[in-house]
Amino acid sequence: MMCSCSMLPLLGLMKVKGYANKVQQVGPEHWSVTFVNKKNKSFLQAWDAEPDAAMEDAVRDEAVDTEAAASQASSEHSGKKIIRLDNRGLEPPQPMIRTLHALEKLGTGDEVIIHNDRVPVFLIEELNSLGYAFTIEEQEDGTAQVFIQKS
Structure with missing residues (x-):
């Protein structure tokens, strides 16, 4: 599967900013792109198995990160x-x-x-x-x- 060439600059920019991505073709001219912080790259594999559970894990992980940052500050x-x-x-x-x-x-x-x-x-x-x-x-x-x- 090859994504549209117009999407490549965005994918490169997000990679430089520290994000991993998953690109899926949903239809002939319809693509779905998911970006996650590289430290949460395993989320992309979990997404294939159970999208809803993977999203809940990502939200919980973000809440834990926020709590830690807030308590430190x-x-x-x-x-x-x-x-x-x-x-x-x-x-x-x-x-x-x-x-x-x-x-x-x-x-x-x-x-x-x-x-x-x-x-x-x-x-x-x-x-x-x-x-x-x-x-x-x-x-x-x-x-x-x-x-x-x-x-």
């Missing part, structure tokens, strides 16, 4: 817990998923501080709908820090 300050997340370089929706997952782990009055490549517009909409207080500090390099307080 958390600190206690004047009785409240603060989790710092560096979301720079992550592809959407990972920054939002990591941030919302960290907020779930906190108690009232605790804080999550995130550093993103840019102002996270969709996350801001979600924070507004959830009723979280936040402030945004745009940085000189174009990135943004968002301070979110769990209410």
Whole structure:
């Protein structure tokens, strides 16, 4: 099976960025491409056997990675817990998923501080709908820090 030549630049770019892929032809002009981080390459083999179970494993692994990163970056300050997340370089929706997952782990009055490549517009909409207080500090390099307080 040979994929379309127009897809090759994308496959090469994603490989350089640390992703493995699986390309499947679904129809005469219909392709399915699955990308996973190279550290989760076994997911692609598991996908052939049981797609739903493989997806559940990938989501669980991501949650464990997020918990570990958050716990490493958390600190206690004047009785409240603060989790710092560096979301720079992550592809959407990972920054939002990591941030919302960290907020779930906190108690009232605790804080999550995130550093993103840019102002996270969709996350801001979600924070507004959830009723979280936040402030945004745009940085000189174009990135943004968002301070979110769990209410």
